[in-house]
Amino acid sequence: MSKQIIFSEKAPAAIGPYSQAVLAGNTLYVSGQIALDLAPLGDIEAETKKIMENLGHILAEAGMDYTHVVKASIFLKSMDDFGTVNTVYGSFFIENPPARETVQVGKLPKDVNVEISVIAVK
Numbered sequence: 388m389s390k391q392i393i394f395s396e397k398a399p400a401a402i403g404p405y406s407q408a409v410l411a412g413n414t415l416y417v418s419g420q421i422a423l424d425l426a427p428l429g430d431i432e433a434e435t436k437k438i439m440e441n442l443g444h445i446l447a448e449a450g451m452d453y454t455h456v457v458k459a460s461i462f463l464k465s466m467d468d469f470g471t472v473n474t475v476y477g478s479f480f481i482e483n484p485p486a487r488e489t490v491q492v493g494k495l496p497k498d499v500n501v502e503i504s505v506i507a508v509k
């Protein structure tokens with residue numbers, strides 16, 4: 388099985404020992420994205436939009452787009468943001484959205500409010 392590291396300069400570089408994304412065969416595993424390239428943080432709508440756009444850039448590096456995403460994971464600092472995040476996230480997946488889980492976590496890297504990872508298949 389082939390394994391290729393995928394990197395987009397249009398999305399924030401990793402802030403730890405992980406790759407932005409790894410393509411294994413036809414499957415792309417995208418690391419949890421946080422809106423490091425957004426300042427100031429604090430606007431959950433803007434954070435979510437920036438993350439989704441960055442995910443699009445990373446998918447594009449692997450020759451994919453949102454329609455290839457089969458699974459997503461959303462990590463929220465507060466479940467109170469569930470509705471807002473759903474609205475923004477949903478605007479990127481109009482038809483047949485991916486499988487997904489959403490969980491509230493105690494704390495996220497760099498004190499962001501939301502982190503989203505995806506798995507996509509070509």
Ligand SMILES: C=C(N)C(=O)O
Pocket residue numbers: 402403405418419420421496
């Ligand atoms: C931001 C991350 N994906 C991480 O720290 O693993």
